[in-house]
Amino acid sequence: MTCVCGSDLWPWRGAEPIGDPHPMGHEYVGFVEEVGSAVTSVKPGQFVVGSFATSDNTCANCRNGFQSNCLHREFMSTCQADYVRIPNAQGTLVATDDIPDERLWPGLLAVSDVMGTGWWAADAAEVKPGSTAVVVGDGAVGLCAVIVAKELGAERIIAMSRHETRQNLAREFGATDIVTERGDEGAARIKELTGGIGADSVLECVGTPQAMHQALHSARPGGNVGFVGVPHDDAVDGQELFFSHVGLRGGPAPVRRYLPDLIDRVMGGRIDPGKVFDLTLPLDQVAEGYKAMDERRAIKALLTP
Amino acid sequence: MTCVCGSDLWPWRGAEPIGDPHPMGHEYVGFVEEVGSAVTSVKPGQFVVGSFATSDNTCANCRNGFQSNCLHREFMSTCQADYVRIPNAQGTLVATDDIPDERLWPGLLAVSDVMGTGWWAADAAEVKPGSTAVVVGDGAVGLCAVIVAKELGAERIIAMSRHETRQNLAREFGATDIVTERGDEGAARIKELTGGIGADSVLECVGTPQAMHQALHSARPGGNVGFVGVPHDDAVDGQELFFSHVGLRGGPAPVRRYLPDLIDRVMGGRIDPGKVFDLTLPLDQVAEGYKAMDERRAIKALLTP
Numbered sequence: 001m002t003c004v005c006g007s008d009l010w011p012w013r014g015a016e017p018i019g020d021p022h023p024m025g026h027e028y029v030g031f032v033e034e035v036g037s038a039v040t041s042v043k044p045g046q047f048v049v050g051s052f053a054t055s056d057n058t059c060a061n062c063r064n065g066f067q068s069n070c071l072h073r074e075f076m077s078t079c080q081a082d083y084v085r086i087p088n089a090q091g092t093l094v095a096t097d098d099i100p101d102e103r104l105w106p107g108l109l110a111v112s113d114v115m116g117t118g119w120w121a122a123d124a125a126e127v128k129p130g131s132t133a134v135v136v137g138d139g140a141v142g143l144c145a146v147i148v149a150k151e152l153g154a155e156r157i158i159a160m161s162r163h164e165t166r167q168n169l170a171r172e173f174g175a176t177d178i179v180t181e182r183g184d185e186g187a188a189r190i191k192e193l194t195g196g197i198g199a200d201s202v203l204e205c206v207g208t209p210q211a212m213h214q215a216l217h218s219a220r221p222g223g224n225v226g227f228v229g230v231p232h233d234d235a236v237d238g239q240e241l242f243f244s245h246v247g248l249r250g251g252p253a254p255v256r257r258y259l260p261d262l263i264d265r266v267m268g269g270r271i272d273p274g275k276v277f278d279l280t281l282p283l284d285q286v287a288e289g290y291k292a293m294d295e296r297r298a299i300k301a302l303l304t305p
Numbered sequence: 306m307t308c309v310c311g312s313d314l315w316p317w318r319g320a321e322p323i324g325d326p327h328p329m330g331h332e333y334v335g336f337v338e339e340v341g342s343a344v345t346s347v348k349p350g351q352f353v354v355g356s357f358a359t360s361d362n363t364c365a366n367c368r369n370g371f372q373s374n375c376l377h378r379e380f381m382s383t384c385q386a387d388y389v390r391i392p393n394a395q396g397t398l399v400a401t402d403d404i405p406d407e408r409l410w411p412g413l414l415a416v417s418d419v420m421g422t423g424w425w426a427a428d429a430a431e432v433k434p435g436s437t438a439v440v441v442g443d444g445a446v447g448l449c450a451v452i453v454a455k456e457l458g459a460e461r462i463i464a465m466s467r468h469e470t471r472q473n474l475a476r477e478f479g480a481t482d483i484v485t486e487r488g489d490e491g492a493a494r495i496k497e498l499t500g501g502i503g504a505d506s507v508l509e510c511v512g513t514p515q516a517m518h519q520a521l522h523s524a525r526p527g528g529n530v531g532f533v534g535v536p537h538d539d540a541v542d543g544q545e546l547f548f549s550h551v552g553l554r555g556g557p558a559p560v561r562r563y564l565p566d567l568i569d570r571v572m573g574g575r576i577d578p579g580k581v582f583d584l585t586l587p588l589d590q591v592a593e594g595y596k597a598m599d600e601r602r603a604i605k606a607l608l609t610p
Contacts, residue, residue, distance in 0.1 A: 060502045061526045069526035069550050071501075124552070196376075197365045212543070221366045221374035221556075227547065236543035238517070238536035242555050245374050247429070249552035251526075 001109050002079045003027050003277065004289040004301040006139050007230070012290045025080030025303075026052035027113040029105060032093075033083065039090045046095040049108050049263055050086055051116065051255035052076050057091030067091075067256035080286050082305060094259040100267060106274030106302055107266040110144065114300070115262060115273040116255030117228050118144030118205070122152055124226030124249040125201035129153030132194055134218050135175075137205030138166040140276040140300040141228060143173060145203045147271050150174030154201070158193060160186055160214075166299065169275060183210055187217035198223060204250075209235045221245035228253060277302040306410050307384045308332050308582065309594040309606045310418060311444050312535070317595050330385030330608075331357035332418040334410060337398075338388065344395045351400040354413050354568055355391055356421065356560035357381050362396030372396075372561035385591055387610060399564040405572055411579030411607055412571040415449065419605070420567060420578040421560030422533050423449030423510070427457055429531030429554040430506035434458030437499055440480075441520050442510030443471040445581040445605040446533060448478060450508045452576050455479030459506070463498060465491055465519075471604065474580060488515055492522035503528060509555075514540045526550035533558060582607040 002025050011018045032044050042048055055062050055070035062070050074087045086092055100108060107115075118141050127133050133149040135142050138161035149157045150173065158177040159170035167178050181189045191198055198220030204211055207229025215225045216237075227250035241248060265271045279298035281289050282305075289301030307330050316323045337349050347353055360367050360375035367375050379392045391397055405413060412420075423446050432438050438454040440447050443466035454462045455478065463482040464475035472483050486494045496503055503525035509516055512534025520530045521542075532555035546553060570576045584603035586594050587610075594606030 060500060064502075064525065064527045066526040066550050195365060197369075220369065221371040222369045231543035231547050234539065234543060236541045236546060238539060238541035241541060241553070242532065242536050243557070245371050245554070245556040245559075247552055247554035248546070249550070250547050251550040252548070254550075 001029050001105050002303045003109055004293055005113060009290065009294055023078040023081045026076040027109060028079040028084055029109045029112060035089060041090050042093045042095045047099050048093040048095050049112050049259055050093050052113050053252055054086060054088040054092040055256050056088050057256060065257045066254050068252040068254045080303060092256065094263060096263060096267060104266055106277050107272050108263065110273035110276055111262045111266060114140040114276060115144045116258050117141045117253040118148045119258045120253035121145045121203040121205055121226040121228045122148040125203050126224045127152040127154050127201045130155045131200040132156040133201045133203060134158045134190055134199045135203045135205065136160050136211050136215050138163060138170065139205060142205035143169055143276050144273050145205055146170050146173040146175050147273055158190065183214055186214050190218040205229055207231050207235060209233050212236055216240055216244045216246055219246045226250060276300045280304060306334050306414050307608050308414055309598055314595065314599055328383040328386045331381040332414060333384040333389055334414045334417060340394060346395050347398045347400045352404050353398040353400045354417050354564055355398050357418050358557055359391060359393040359397040360561050361393050362561060370562045371559050373557040373559045385608060397561065399568060401568060401572060409571055411582050412577050413568065415578035415581055416567040416571060419445040419581060420449045421563050422446045422558040423453045424563045425558035426450045426508040426510055426531040426533045427453040430508050431529045432457040432459050432506045435460045436505040437461040438506045438508060439463045439495055439504045439523050440508045440510065441465050441516050443468060444510060447510035448474055448581050449578050450510055451475050451478040451480050452578055463495060488519055491519050495523040510534055512536050512540065514538050517541055521545055521549050521551055524551045531555060581605045585609060
């Protein structure tokens with residue numbers, strides 16, 4: 001089972017070169033069909049969850065918890081297909097204890113990227129129990145980030161969104177406040193809501209200069225911004241960062257680090273990030289999935305075999 | 306007692322507008338002559354240490370430990386003089402228990418800026434016991450940062466410097482390795498020294514794009530860079546930061562947070578950051594102090610009344 005990611009829209013729109021026609025996509029769950037001779041961690045017939053970045057899970061960076069910076073990393077890029085080969089399968093895949101109920105598959109699929117990325121955003125932004133967290137961006141990652149802020153015990157979770165469907169899902173996931181203003185007005189509203197000083201943690205799930213500026217100005221001095229959208233167009237202003245006293249960390253999420261825990265949370269029914277999928281299509285209608293997301297008719301499109 | 310800061314050289318060189326003639330400088334220790342009616346924390350006759358950023362030490366940002374982002378902050382700017390008025394004196398100044406021996410005055414003066422800033426660099430870079438720390442920059446702040454890395458228990462302290470006098474002082478302060486290469490070569494050398502993955506903490510004490518690039522490429526994924534030189538010329542590349550998985554935090558040092566502890570370390574003889582002063586001049590020869598630092602004949606010039 002696979003899906004369409006917001007980041008897939010960049011090449012789809014022609015904003016990134018793509019070369020010859022090839023399959024796309026980097027999110028996946030499914031059954032193991034066959035393993036290479038060196039693979040002992042999973043076996044045919046098991047249901048597995050992976051990550052968009054493969055990792056051997058043994059190198060120094062993996063041991064430090066940064067599997068998405070594995071010395072042998074390969075990024076997945078052909079997952080919108082019936083079958084996919086997973087490099088570094090031994091370190092990348094995590095099998096569930098039992099075959100999960102089909103209704104859990106979308107949640108587990110979300111774990112392979114958007115939910116894992118939301119967790120990383122909150123981790124990088126150092127969300128702590130009792131704190132105030134702001135989520136910038138109401139795409140699938142931003143919405144999952146709301147789930148994480150709640151799981152990590154944030155007392156106040158402010159989602160920045162002006163789309164009613166997404167606001168509702170954010171509230172369902174645990175948002176305590178919705179802010180519809182953007183840019184400097186949005187940051188000013190956050191300051192108003194936080195005693196004039198800003199939020200402890202801001203989860204920047206967009207990647208534009210506007211979103212980064214808004215995030216830095218929404219965090220308090222000494223607070224943290226986690227950024228998980230690939231930054232475009234000189235998104236980070238060094239002097240702005242300097243005088244903000246805000247800590248900034250981001251990058252491709254080390255999803256592998258979180259997989260066992262996130263699989264448990266989904267399998268145990270504690271969280272349901274699968275709710276971000278509001279459109280389901282058979283794989284051969286994948287083009288409509290891109291179109292619906294591009295036109296913001298859908299948050300995220302699930303593709304079934 | 307006061308001194309000349311590397312940052313004073315920017316306006317001195319004409320690289321920043323200065324307007325009408327006025328005293329300069331923001332580093333100071335000395336005796337209290339007179340206090341305002343609201344000041345109860347210090348009294349005339351006491352020896353006090355302050356910070357280049359004044360703070361009430363009671364607002365939310367101060368309580369969070371970011372006194373250099375105090376809601377009532379004023380930056381000091383007239384300290385190269387016989388007398389200076391300290392705004393927010395109540396929250397800014399810390400008196401020593403007794404009048405310190407004169408030989409300790411330079412060390413206490415260093416605490417008011419360069420030593421406090423070095424501490425902040427290490428704090429922002431999250432230097433931990435047993436870790437590897439790299440210091441980029443061999444000015445007074447960089448050299449003080451070496452002291453801090455040692456105080457915080459770093460096992461390996463790599464100073465990047467190509468000036469023999471400064472290398473020697475770095476070694477005296479606790480550096481275990483000296484790297485003379487710069488830029489990508491310097492970062493490659495750090496990787497060589499750290500098992501191919503980079504250092505846990507990098508203390509960037511310069512502020513140029515070259516130094517920041519070198520710092521980001523010297524830290525390991527998941528490591529931290531503390532940056533304390535005001536960044537010039539778009540020093541931070543957002544995509545470089547993103548893919549590095551490095552945490553970045555900086556800003557004007559919250560020296561006030563560290564003052565009581567640093568005063569104790571100097572008064573107790575545990576550290577002697579006063580060694581960064583390698584030129585002493587009477588206040589009326591301040592111009593020669595600027596000149597000697599600009600020509601790199603001196604690390605830092607001390608000015609006596």
